[in-house]
Amino acid sequence: MLNASPLLLPDTGEPGFGVYIHWPFCAAKCPYCDFNSHVRHHQVDQERFATAFLREMGRMRQLSGPRTVTSVFVGGGTPSLMQPETIGAILEGIAACWHVPDGIEITMEANPSSVEATRFHGYRAAGVNRVSLGVQALNDKDLKFLGRLHDVADALKAIRLARDIFPRMSFDLIYARPGQTIDAWDRELREAISYAVDHLSLYQLTIEEGTPFYGLHKAGKLPMLDEEQAAQLYEATQAITASEGLPAYEVSNHARPGAESRHNLTYWRYGDYAGIGPGAHGRLTRGRDKLATATERHPERWLEAVETHGHGMVTEDLLGYEEQADELLLMGLRLREGVDLARWQQLSGRDPDPAREQVLLDHGFIERLGNSRLRCTPAGMLILDAVVADLAC
Structure with a gap:
């Protein structure tokens, strides 16, 4: 069990070294989502997958060499479908591979529909000290439109639990929804901020190829806001969050000073990170080069590859200086700094x-x-x- 101290190490401003774990399973696939998430109508063998995470972790340790971890992020999918014992085994594995100081940020994503107090307490005991909730909207009509399994009551319950159990908490909202007005978004956003949050991720709804929304939009059955309307909502978002003490520190992320996501700062500052699990990506420095890694996206094929070869990687590309410079620019210009x-x-x-x-x-x-x-x-x-x-x- 990792140290569960609520005291977080200060942000040094350095890029850092993060570990990303991808849990690929969801209870349902949202119609806007193009993430690597999969629905299974049978019980997932969590012990088998946890063992595979640890094996692939060992391969990543060989590639990275000894490093000090500055953040861990368990994303998905819906990681809150995991048992606390599974999270605990994964975090212990990270500590066995790299140096993990007390007080680093350890984040786990959770959906309000899969939140239980006993499970949250178990995640906290395992070492998770920050939770990111996929709330997405604060009215039931739009939650249904977005294909979410929870309602507003579930969302508020999850927010209260997260605040009581974890030292740090964030939640996501999606805006620029069809028909959404600036006044309606103003009310919803200020309501969200009122729930004692210190970090919000606020994303504009986009139509991604291969999603159900893409098919509906292409068929003319899903009218979206035009560019001018979306830009007005973006500008309103910046003004409202700044006035409420949560200014944007990145294009879509807002925080009170000191509450910024350390793990995401590692990405945007172009630090190194080990990506473990189905469809995970990584960046690992090798001398002056950087190794770009990617793993098999399909969960069961990834599992078989790890059990056969010790990892599920399908890509290990060395990035030259110019490629790294372009990525640094692409990521860093998203940041206010x-x-x-x-x-x-x-x-x-x-x-x-x-x-x-x-x-x-x-x-x-x-x-x-x-x-x-x-x-x-x-x-x-x-x-x-x-x-x-x-x-x-």
């Missing part, structure tokens, strides 16, 4: 193109923070992909 220019210059071997940078500066899409960092302005965040593409050229 921006990109470390010296690190980008070291990887890319060049300065940002002066003419391209000046155009973006003149239009108010980016700004310099002294000579050391570059970041997007609020206006630039609205066209983030275009800004990244311009700077990466």
Whole structure:
């Protein structure tokens, strides 16, 4: 059992080394979701899967070498379908492979429909000190539209339990839903903030290929808000959260100072992370190169591969300096703190193109923070992909 101290180590600002565990199973597939999640109408052999996680973990330890873990994130899927004993075995395995200091952030995703007080207490005892709840909406009509198995009463119960049991808690909401107005979103968002939260993840609804929503939208049966309406909702989101003391520290993530997700900061600061489980991705530094890993997405095929070969990896690609520089830019410009220019210059071997940078500066899409960092302005965040593409050229 890992140390369950509520005291969290301070954020050093360094990229860090995270461990991501992917639990691929859900009770139902949401119509908007394109994540690697799978529904099984039979009982999943959790002990067998836990053993496989530990085997693949050993392979990742060989690739990473000795490291100090700065965060753990158990995502999915629906990790709260796991028994606490399964979580406990996985966390113990991480501690056996790498150095895990007391006080690091250990997050687990949970759905309100699968929340039980006894299970939450079990996760806490196993070492989880932060939970991220997939609430998605605070009205029953939209929860039904989004295919969620819980209602608002379930969501509020889960929020109360999480607040009572875990030192830190976050929950997700999806906005820019069909027909949603700024006034309605204002009321819903302020209600969400009122539940004593210190972190919110707020995502615009997008139509992803291969999802049921994609088919409905393509057939003209799911009208979405236009770009201008979505942009207005985004701008309202930034204003409301800032006024309530939860400013955006990343495009879709808002927190009171000190409550930012340490694990997600590792991604956005372009740190290293070991990705373990079906469909998990990782980035592991090898000298000046970075190894990009990806595993088999299908849970049972991944399980068979691990039991046969010791891992389920299907990709182990070495990224060169230019590829790393592009990824650093893509991830870092999502953050309010921006990109470390010296690190980008070291990887890319060049300065940002002066003419391209000046155009973006003149239009108010980016700004310099002294000579050391570059970041997007609020206006630039609205066209983030275009800004990244311009700077990466």
